[in-house]
Amino acid sequence: MNLTFLGTRGEIEARTRRHRMHTSMLVSYRSANVMIDCGLDWLRKFERLHPSAIVLTHAHPDHAWGLKRGAPCPVYAPQKTWQELQHYPIKDRHVIDERTPTKIYGISFEAFPVEHSILSPAVGYRVSAGRECIFYVPDLIFIHDRDAALKNVQVYIGDGATVTRSFIRKRGNALIGHSPVRTQLTWCEKEGIPRAVITHCGSEIVTGDERKLSCETPGHGRRAWRRRAHCLRWNEARAVMPNSAKD
Numbered sequence: 001m002n003l004t005f006l007g008t009r010g011e012i013e014a015r016t017r018r019h020r021m022h023t024s025m026l027v028s029y030r031s032a033n034v035m036i037d038c039g040l041d042w043l044r045k046f047e048r049l050h051p052s053a054i055v056l057t058h059a060h061p062d063h064a065w066g067l068k069r070g071a072p073c074p075v076y077a078p079q080k081t082w083q084e085l086q087h088y089p090i091k092d093r094h095v096i097d098e099r100t101p102t103k104i105y106g107i108s109f110e111a112f113p114v115e116h117s118i119l120s121p122a123v124g125y126r127v128s129a130g131r132e133c134i135f136y137v138p139d140l141i142f143i144h145d146r147d148a149a150l151k152n153v154q155v156y157i158g159d160g161a162t163v164t165r166s167f168i169r170k171r172g173n174a175l176i177g178h179s180p181v182r183t184q185l186t187w188c189e190k191e192g193i194p195r196a197v198i199t200h201c202g203s204e205i206v207t208g209d210e211r212k213l214s215c216e217t218p219g220h221g222r223r224a225w226r227r228r229a230h231c232l233r234w235n236e237a238r239a240v241m242p243n244s245a246k247d
Contacts, residue, residue, distance in 0.1 A: 033052050123137075
């Protein structure tokens with residue numbers, strides 16, 4: 001399974017050569033190429049990638065508004081996401097039920113609800129193909145049923161909106177926002193996940209000094225950061241799963 005990071009920028013004004021496009025990832029397995037999320041930056045551009053299908057985590061502008069003019073391929077999303085996108089001219093729609101693995105061109109996607117937004121409920125995906133399994137969640141405060149979501153995961157791909165500061169707010173009885181990278185790395189350590197890739201980068205990463213950020217994470221010095229985020233990447237790049245050549 002090949003993972004190509006098409007975009008790594010969150011919903012921020014800052015934009016650099018390394019972080020140009022809204023967060024999106026291409027999951028390639030055998031002859032299939034499934035795109036996860038298609039934000040506004042991708043409007044009238046994603047078609048050149050010729051995705052086999054598109055899967056959405058939620059309906060925020062930086063994750064779904066690239067589909068305003070429709071899509072030439074099947075689009076999969078949870079029912080709550082489709083409710084927000086009901087007026088989009090997408091003809092080939094498919095509902096992904098939460099906690100029910102859905103096969104898309106040989107790749108399994110299992111949606112886990114995550115806390116992030118009241119108006120645009122979000123999910124993270126447990127994605128597996130062959131012997132490989134990742135968890136992809138670009139926006140979150142926490143994962144409901146985290147133990148099941150992260151069990152035997154080889155790579156965690158998470159939210160880089162903030163590295164050390166809490167970006168969580170309370171609205172009524174609900175929480176909205178983003179957990180810092182520091183917290184997510186703690187989850188990875190507890191669940192025994194050897195690799196983490198941080199995407200959906202906020203201004204702290206996009207306009208900051210990434211080397212300094214590695215050292216400034218309280219309780220996670222450079223050595224600990226490297227151990228716990230063995231495959232940490234903040235630029236648009238490709239990550240190849242260890243056994244991809246065998247499947």
